[in-house]
Amino acid sequence: MKNNLFILFTIISTWSFNVLAQARNLPSEIVTNTKKTFYYKDKVISQIKWYNNNKQIDRIKTFYKSGELNEDFIFNNGRLNGKSYKFNKKGEKLTTWNFKNGRLINRKDHIIEFNKKTEEKVKDYHKKLKEINLAIKENPNSTKLRAQRARIRHYFGNYTLAISDYKKLEKKILKIQETKELPEKLVGSVYDYLANIYSYYEMENHAIHYKFKAILASPKESRLYYNLGNYLVKIKNYRLGINFLNRAIEMVPGHSFAHWGLSAAYTDLEEYEKALTCVNIAFKNEANLYKRVMGNPERDLRTIRGLLHHKLGASDKGILDLEEALKINQENSFALRNLGVIYHDMGAFKNSCTYLKKAKLLGYEKTHDRHDLQSYLDSSCSNLNNENQSVKRSELPYVYPNPAIDKISIKNYNTKNFNYSIYDFESKLVHSGKSKNKSIEISNLPSGFYILKVEANEKVRTFKIVKE
Known part of the structure; x- marks a missing residue:
């Protein structure tokens, strides 16, 4: 199993932000001689890193997705040194760290944030962290x-x-x-946690890289296939994401999380019957799902199924599902959006306008990185029965097959002969040419992960591909 995965993903490093960013026309990284600036997808700065003349790190600032300062770390000769800080979104100082030549001297928590559900865990973790910091001073190599x-x-x-x-x-x-084996789950968890942090910063390349490494390290854990597949679906790389979600289900046929992810993917691809089958399987383990899921996800099972019922002709059942989703979380912008869509399709434009406005006010577009709200808003709030003119996701161009062995084609692409470039994970050009009848030969490429860029009629499209 591990050998097969290694053949599939020969990825042990990160690739550049810039190739992926070109496809979205967004800056993901701007580099100068002394500073690197990283961005979330909506152009809000996520990190700034400053460097000295020896290219050693001098300072790091990180930011919340809403733009407020999060962390501020100071370095000397590439090592943490002096006082560094963490702030909350109100600008209040949460924590001060004092470092000397890379070693933590002390940590002071000014404000400890928690709610009724997390109070016990947060306080317990603060106590443990003090104990661990002291123990690491005695045993820094543990x-x-x-x-x-x-x-x-x-x-x-x-x-x-x-x-x-x-x-x-x-x-x-x-x-x-190099000399002995470590427990697979230990190694896999390190890479998985790293991937989670990078996904928070919307650094897709780093996140996918470490999710791959987690699978390579611990190939028998179905949750890692789910983590990768679900993340790919979240960033709208649906078909490759579906591939990994199905691998999780092959390992655990009743995998509720994987079926949940598949239901979201098939809904966006407008394969509604498949999506309903998957969401109903996930519902069988609903209680356990919500016990184990982190946070309060807006695109929950009822939010997905509500829209599916409507698309398959049972709008009343769909409205009931979505109203129930809003009872669970009244600020669920995705459920509000779906209700707005249903009422729009039913011609109840006043209701549609109300729900869609609430979804927009709650930040549906930014939260979910989706741009399918405004056309419905314009139509419903103007009482115009216009068809939504957005292109169906199932009609967008995509690579097939993917993963592939020797040849790939671009489906739903109007141009037969086009220029293409293929980059490796470090964003280095490894192959380029002109397609033959929408087909590209990749048999000479080593196994691994690549970024394909195609260009025709002054338009550039970028795809993620895997060569087996």
Whole structure:
């Protein structure tokens, strides 16, 4: 199993932000001689890194998705040094760290944030973190202690420090693996946690890279296939995501999370009957799903099924599902959007306009990185029975087959002969040419993950592809 996966994903490093960004016409990274600036998809700055003349890190600032300052770390000769800080979204100082030549001297928590559900866990983690920091001073090379600290820092949103711990763990893991094997789940979890942090910063390349590494490290864990597949669906790489979700289901036929992810993917691809089958399978384990899921996801099972019922002719059942979803979370912008769509299709434009406006006010577009709201708003709020003119996702161009062995084609692409470029995971050009009847030969490429860029009629499209 592991060998097959290794053939499928020969990925042990990250590729550039810039190739992926070109497809979205958004800056994901701007680099100068002394500074690198990274961005979320909506152009809000996510990180700024400053460097000295020796190209050593001088300072790192991270930001919330809403734009407020999150963390501020100071370095000297590439090592954490002096005081660094974490703030909440109100600008209040949460934590002060004091470092000396890369070593933590002390940590002071000014405000400890929690709610009724998390109070006990948060307080327990703060106590454990103090104990672990003291233990690491006595035993700085302990893999176990560093792993425990990384997870707690991760939980508190101390992402810069968590990444530092995880990267040191990764380096140590690679060194140990030269002479002996480590538990697969331990190694896989390190990469999986790293991927989660990078996905928070919307650094897709890093996130996918570490999700791949997690699978390679622990190929028998179905949840890792789900994590990768669901993330690919979330970033709208549906067909490749479906491939991995189905692999999770092959390992665990009743995999509720994977069926949940598939239901979302098939809904967006407008394969509604498939989507309804998957969402109903996921519903069989609803209680366990919500017990294990993190946060309060807006695109929950009822939000998905409500729209599916409508699309398959049972609008009343769909409205009931979505109203129930709003009882669970009255600020569920996705459920509000779906209700607005149903009432729009039924010609109840006043109701549609009300729900769609609420969805927009709650940040549906930014939260879910979707742009399918405004046309419905314009139609419903003007009382015009216009057809939604957006292109169906199932009609958009895509690579087939993917993963592939020797040839790929671009489906739903009007141009037969077009220029193409293929980049490796480090964004280096490895192959280019002109297609023959929409077909591209890739048999000479080594196995691995690539970025395909096609160009015709002054338009550029970018695809993620896997060569087996």
